[in-house]
Amino acid sequence: MVNQKNEQTGVNMPYGYNGKILHVNLSESTWEVETPSEAWYRTYMGGSAFASYYLLKYLAPETDPLSADNVLVFACSVVCGAPISGFNRYTLAAKSPLTGGFGESEAGGYWAPELKFAGFDAVVIRGRAPKPVYLWIQEGAVEIRDAASVWGMDNWETLEHLRQELGDKRIRVASIGPAGEQLVPFACVQNDLEHFNGRTGMGAVMGSKNLKAVAVRGRQKMEMADPDAVKEIAQWHSKRVKSHPPNVGLTKFGTPGLVEGVNGAGFLPTRNFKTGVFEGAQKLAAPTYHDTIFHSTGTCWACTVRCKRRVELADGPYPLDKRFGGPEYEALAALGSMLAVDDLPAVARGNQLCNLLGMDVISVGGVIAFAMECYEKGILTAEDTGGRSLAFGDAAAMLWLIEEIAHRRGIGEILAKGVKRAAETIGKGADRYAFHIKGNELAFHDGRGKTGMALGFALSATGADHIETPHDVAFQGEGVSKLFPLGLLDPVDPLETDDAKVRFFFLGQKAWGINNLLGLCNFCSVPIHAMTFPRLVAAVSAITGWETSLFEILQGAERSLVMARVFNNREGFTPKDDRLIRRWHEEMPSGPLQGRRITPETLEAAKALFYEMSGWDAQGRPKRAKLVELNLGWLADAA
């Protein structure tokens, strides 16, 4: 890592980052290295902001997301790779083929730290390779290599093949499966088959660029301003992870541990969002999971939480391979409760198929649930499916559809468009059962039971994002006091959509946004999990040498959110796109939340208040003053 004298501060920089952005032009098979200023790094910080910066800079409005002109950004942050639990994620962003707007998804694992150690903070990819290629990044350089031998392979085969071809078992590979090659608009990108840039179809963008994989191997040391302080925070954090209840739960059961509680509270999306309780939840929940399919735990770079589950099953109709990943909470809901499938091995097998084929299991679950409800309502019939029943609860149909969708075969060709466009193709009122926000299928949190999450779904630039959205139900006990540094001194009612909730969401969205900005894992960070805001600020300072503040970091998070918003405005998004789904406007029919709903009027009032609070105009466009405030004056014309 090159140290460059910073004239203003007299400090040797950079700490924490490389100061190098790799730009690759696949059309021309060329690459170059950009070395932005320290001020640029401090302004944008990483992840979602690095990505939106390049998207806004290089991508003209109305570009076809699957054209050579789309811009694909792999972005680490100025703190990614530090040896603290959760400091390991990267953003993958491009214009989304699923939503037509800002596409973004984060993944953990080991890939992002490996890229940092290979000498780059981000990779910006433009153009389209004339034939399949993959990138091989090491020692501050990149090779654009022929991918003919791996094209068509699933993600596991690809990983194994590249390890052999490059002669290094320790490479880290972000790759797409057949679904990405087939341009399925919810195709994902994965690394190690347990870490996924799942949402908004980044796999299709890679496919459209004929880019099968990005393999990285890093041997550089990460320079940090105060390694002793970083070590002290890491140790404090690891110790706290062992006692902080939400983390203890994650270590013990992973995200599958959430199934029981979510179902018990009545907001586990079931049968295509018809209700929030699933009679078969217990069969999918953590105790069953651990007694039947659990093999071992997995984790990410430097992380002591170890939330990943690996599964194995030799017998029965649904064999499971421990190398292909175990289902998380979202997968259990996607292929379980949403489809009324209570056969855990089948759900786990469906999840492994998604991993191998390279599809976002959330969208896959949403799409299949849509298909099953259409079948139930007679909108889709045996005629459409080649004679196959698509009833809710049919595990075999679920597994069959996953393959049909990934390969765009038969009914799969229609469903592979995502629910919004599939419903348009099907017609016959199918759109009544096509649940999406901005074209993106919803993550599995019924907003009638957590209205802050609902606002996040409505207002997220990527549509129905559950990562950068404050979780209002988590603020019990210590959770409440962890928000005090935001000036949020009182718990909010999970079921209300009042002024207090909008304020909670306004501040909370930025607080959660820090995670995508800095590439932090929600499960290690503030607000819910073991980290605290003061320690987080101290960590960023110790890594980068910047005397930073929560204010500056939240400003960075807001900058990132606003840039994504401007991107969508530029693409023609309007307040009508900040929406919820019909079913959440209707009363929850059963379970603990029976009778709860969010009326359209309530949503519109909350949106109006949020726009005004955010410094956006009535059309949901950040005003010039907001852009200037965030040092984004250069975007004022685009807004």
Add this chain to the structure above:
Amino acid sequence: MVNQKNEQTGVNMPYGYNGKILHVNLSESTWEVETPSEAWYRTYMGGSAFASYYLLKYLAPETDPLSADNVLVFACSVVCGAPISGFNRYTLAAKSPLTGGFGESEAGGYWAPELKFAGFDAVVIRGRAPKPVYLWIQEGAVEIRDAASVWGMDNWETLEHLRQELGDKRIRVASIGPAGEQLVPFACVQNDLEHFNGRTGMGAVMGSKNLKAVAVRGRQKMEMADPDAVKEIAQWHSKRVKSHPPNVGLTKFGTPGLVEGVNGAGFLPTRNFKTGVFEGAQKLAAPTYHDTIFHSTGTCWACTVRCKRRVELADGPYPLDKRFGGPEYEALAALGSMLAVDDLPAVARGNQLCNLLGMDVISVGGVIAFAMECYEKGILTAEDTGGRSLAFGDAAAMLWLIEEIAHRRGIGEILAKGVKRAAETIGKGADRYAFHIKGNELAFHDGRGKTGMALGFALSATGADHIETPHDVAFQGEGVSKLFPLGLLDPVDPLETDDAKVRFFFLGQKAWGINNLLGLCNFCSVPIHAMTFPRLVAAVSAITGWETSLFEILQGAERSLVMARVFNNREGFTPKDDRLIRRWHEEMPSGPLQGRRITPETLEAAKALFYEMSGWDAQGRPKRAKLVELNLGWLADAA
């Protein structure tokens, strides 16, 4: 200090504060103690926010500031009294008789810590005593005592008399002089004759309530959450004060050390703002000061900066008493350059007269400069003055006018109204020479040379406030990096009023606003002086036990600024009141800034951008969304 179990955090509270607000009703000679919740303390924090909270709560719009219905608030903060340099100030606030809007002024010294140690965090005074009284506060109780024996006395006599009457030399006394009794609308409140709540006429409000003084004596210990951490920060700070250049200068020369630099840069207000260079500046500057009148240094509670100067002079026409205070920078400009008086002993004597009589030397200087220019222009003549010349440069006239104004005699009766109303009384175009903002005479910083300060003057709720206003010329060298935690990564041009400057002002106003919120001295705090933001946050946490953040503290500062704004809006203030003075719209006629001006169009554009950035409507009123954001929803109807 009572520790009360806080149920949410499990922490014993309160640390840092008493949890007790003293309410005194002078009309009824009654008092009671309020014990607000921890959430209230954490929301409002202290000083300016405590004060505006009670003003907004208890004071009906359009109340006569000199009526019994005005509310007078002495407010310390949750950290005031901690043994760190500069943590010692209190806010004094009421509806201003000078501006008709939000009146507020801070003073250092020992009074505020003494009040804390006496058991109260603030004193809220309502009503009017039937005859002169003073308050005697100790051991968590108050006596309302007869002040007949001190009514009419100057501030020194009052202090001495109360020490004897109460039999305690260690009492601390905030008192008014004859000018306050006479209801001069720029009468001040002082303690120890070197610490002043100077601006906006709080002395007149005390006078109108027949309240001569508030004497306090405290023997309680201040409980702090982490006394060792506080001690460590205090020691670090004291050490840094000895090496940080702006503090070294203050320790060596006090604020008089600024005269040379300000004149050299060309923005020392001279001859009623005609220009920014004064040919006699050297005769008022620190070297002369120290060679001729300097006696010793003074300081405030726990402060190692020791910026106060005491002066003494036995010989000559202008004897100086070391007990009556030495002139600061503002006094040297007020009675020196503004009046073209270069006789330092005369200026120092004028300052001591103001201290004894109890008048804000800034307004006094502004008023006399106005009178001298009216005299120069023939608007005031010998006929108006009883035959006395009021020429610029006439030191004796200055001293004479100070007494005439304080006692409201002759021409003094007119001038005692302040320049705005004096000009209305005089007529004949006198308003062309009456320089004020919102009725408040300007502090002595020519905005043509520091446009951020100019914006602060225009937009401050109190009119022409130089305390809660960012100093854009200070950001050279280390000063720049100290603003980084605000996301201000680039120095601003002191002479420009562009987008970058508005952004600087928007963020900087909150940063400087922290000082009035927490009762911190600008000379010890961030941004210019020895403190840093991370250490300040750590100090607040160590004192209060709150895991706070710069974000939360800046939110508090904004809350305070917005409450003051709402107060003014309620009183009928409009964007027209957010103004500068005519001379700053005209070209600086001489000196290094010759030709510089701020056009009205530039100001209006900056105001519009600032309003929008602030979440205010085009009429400069904070929108409902801003109030909700700041947890001030209860004010939404008043805004």
